[in-house]
Amino acid sequence: MRRSVGVGVLVVGVLTPFVPLLVWAVSGRWRYPSLLPQELSARGARLLAEPGSQVLSGLVTSLTVGAAVTVLALAVGTPAGRALGLYSFRGQRLVRFVLLAPAIVPGLAVLLGTQVFFLRYGLADSVAGVVLVHLVPTVPYVTLVTAAAFANFDVGYEQQARLLGARPLQVLRHVTLPALRPALMVAASFAFLISWSEYVLTVLIGGGAVQTLPLLLFAYARGADLTLAAAVALLLVAPPLLLVAAVSRRLPRDHGPLVGLGRL
Amino acid sequence: MSSSADAVQPRRGLARPARIGLLLAPALSVVGVLFVGGFALGVAQSLGYQPFLDGWRWSTDAYTTAWQDPAVRASVGLTLRVSLLSTVGATVLGVAAALLIHRTRRARRLLTAVFASPLPVPHVVGALTMLLLLSQSGLLSRVTHAAGVTGTPAEFPALTADGFGVAIIAEYVWKETPFVGVVVLAALSAGVDELEDAARTLGAGGLQRLRHVVLPLIAPSVAATSVLVFAFTFGSYEVPFLLGGPFPAALPVVALQYHQDVDLAARPEAMAISVVIAVLVAALVVVYLATVDRFVRRVR
Numbered sequence: 205m206r207r208s209v210g211v212g213v214l215v216v217g218v219l220t221p222f223v224p225l226l227v228w229a230v231s232g233r234w235r236y237p238s239l240l241p242q243e244l245s246a247r248g249a250r251l252l253a254e255p256g257s258q259v260l261s262g263l264v265t266s267l268t269v270g271a272a273v274t275v276l277a278l279a280v281g282t283p284a285g286r287a288l289g290l291y292s293f294r295g296q297r298l299v300r301f302v303l304l305a306p307a308i309v310p311g312l313a314v315l316l317g318t319q320v321f322f323l324r325y326g327l328a329d330s331v332a333g334v335v336l337v338h339l340v341p342t343v344p345y346v347t348l349v350t351a352a353a354f355a356n357f358d359v360g361y362e363q364q365a366r367l368l369g370a371r372p373l374q375v376l377r378h379v380t381l382p383a384l385r386p387a388l389m390v391a392a393s394f395a396f397l398i399s400w401s402e403y404v405l406t407v408l409i410g411g412g413a414v415q416t417l418p419l420l421l422f423a424y425a426r427g428a429d430l431t432l433a434a435a436v437a438l439l440l441v442a443p444p445l446l447l448v449a450a451v452s453r454r455l456p457r458d459h460g461p462l463v464g465l466g467r468l
Numbered sequence: 469m470s471s472s473a474d475a476v477q478p479r480r481g482l483a484r485p486a487r488i489g490l491l492l493a494p495a496l497s498v499v500g501v502l503f504v505g506g507f508a509l510g511v512a513q514s515l516g517y518q519p520f521l522d523g524w525r526w527s528t529d530a531y532t533t534a535w536q537d538p539a540v541r542a543s544v545g546l547t548l549r550v551s552l553l554s555t556v557g558a559t560v561l562g563v564a565a566a567l568l569i570h571r572t573r574r575a576r577r578l579l580t581a582v583f584a585s586p587l588p589v590p591h592v593v594g595a596l597t598m599l600l601l602l603s604q605s606g607l608l609s610r611v612t613h614a615a616g617v618t619g620t621p622a623e624f625p626a627l628t629a630d631g632f633g634v635a636i637i638a639e640y641v642w643k644e645t646p647f648v649g650v651v652v653l654a655a656l657s658a659g660v661d662e663l664e665d666a667a668r669t670l671g672a673g674g675l676q677r678l679r680h681v682v683l684p685l686i687a688p689s690v691a692a693t694s695v696l697v698f699a700f701t702f703g704s705y706e707v708p709f710l711l712g713g714p715f716p717a718a719l720p721v722v723a724l725q726y727h728q729d730v731d732l733a734a735r736p737e738a739m740a741i742s743v744v745i746a747v748l749v750a751a752l753v754v755v756y757l758a759t760v761d762r763f764v765r766r767v768r
Binding site: 210211214218220225236280281284291299300302303304309311312314315317339340344397403418421437445448452 | 490496509564586597753
């Protein structure tokens with residue numbers, strides 16, 4: 205009995221904040237003090253789908269940045285995960301600290317000092333600059349997840365493939381990558397989600413010229429059109445929920461990677 | 469951990485140190501240049517260095533100015549209060565929820581999924597939901613109106629854009645409770661049941677089992693997650709910007725505001741605030757890694 209009360213409180217507490225968001229997204233008019241909207245409308249959905257709208261171009265920008273960040277973070281972070289997971293070497297603790305600290309130390313506090321250099325070297329206000337700065341919070345997660353996977357990886361398989369005459373790229377494609385597939389999927393999801401949710405680093409380096417969805421939502425949340433804000437919020441929240449549902453059963457038991465979800 | 473790679477010499481190719489160096493090079497150059505370099509540049513700029521400008525000189529004025537700045541002083545109180553209360557709230561609720569879910573048999577997978585649903589929600593969205601829920605014309609205010617407790621929006625307490633940071637704390641607790649809870653759940657499923665059974669057989673009561681078996685087992689996860697929650701909430705920008713008032717504002721909000729000031733003279737102070745945030749959180753990271761290391765050693 206006491207337990208079911210607890211479960212009830214938990215479910216209500218977790219789900220209540222979703223309620224006004226869902227209702228606002230489909231309401232045409234919802235004035236205070238009414239508990240329910242005076243009018244329902246599909247205007248929110250229409251605003252999202254409108255050709256040439258800010259939201260659509262924001263969606264394209266977010267997807268572009270997210271895809272580029274995911275590919276680059278995997279390319280940069282996975283080798284480091286291999287080094288940390290497979291070898292023990294002098295200075296490993298320091299390397300681990302440097303590579304993992306950006307996952308925890310607030311990016312804004314550290315990157316504020318770089319903005320003037322991004323400006324100077326023409327990377328500010330550009331998608332390239334935003335992708336670059338998104339690598340700072342994403343590479344640590346890729347390294348963390350792949351290091352855990354490499355720690356359980358038997359390099360003997362690679363060596364056997366080499367002995368059988370496989371070239372290095374063939375070994376990578378037919379041995380290493382398949383063995384790491386679950387970890388790489390989790391790492392890729394984290395990289396994409398972190399980039400997809402990032403706000404302040406995008407503002408700092410993108411300077412408002414790179415309008416990702418979080419930037420648009422930020423502006424709408426301060427505006428008067430709450431239906432638009434709620435609709436964009438749902439657009440922003442749907443891919444992460446779907447992605448996490450898809451990869452959650454592949455999440456390693458080691459809780460380290462979950463750390464990533466804390467900062468989204 | 470490293471045995472397999474160390475034991476077998478590569479048939480041909482690079483020596484081991486060069487191999488490790490090459491593997492680490494891309495990540496270290498990105499993170500090293502941007503993160504370590506960025507921090508160094510922030511420290512230099514907080515001490516007076518002005519890149520691409522003439523006539524700057526080293527000084528600690530920015531720190532003195534920040535220390536005496538009423539906006540910063542008010543901000544330190546708000547930021548510490550919000551981070552501490554959010555951390556305590558998320559930790560207590562997260563542990564309680566994890567214990568509850570761990571003991572629930574019926575529909576546990578569904579319950580876990582519902583509990584974890586705020587995890588992937590971006591904080592900008594979380595801030596908007598709290599605005600729609602807690603503002604003076606928000607859903608909660610409409611409920612109190614319907615119940616006859618308040619008559620107008622102004623009679624509903626200001627929970628957003630307030631001086632205390634109620635909505636900011638609410639958003640952090642909503643987002644971070646599942647984070648703590650999911651990590652603690654993972655620790656609980658690593659064999660706590662057998663230990664509890666053993667303690668029960670030996671005659672330990674419910675509270676005794678909680679205190680002497682369950683809590684020690686989850687303590688490292690709790691410690692680590694609370695450090696992470698504190699670090700995150702201390703340096704986060706968008707939630708306090710959207711849900712807080714203009715004065716006092718959270719430290720990261722003040723820092724970015726000064727950085728964007730048309731008067732470039734405010735920049736060193738912005739950098740000084742950033743350096744203080746980064747150093748404080750980096751100290752916490754060291755504590756965090758020490759906690760994890762100690763835990764790992766104890767388990768092995």
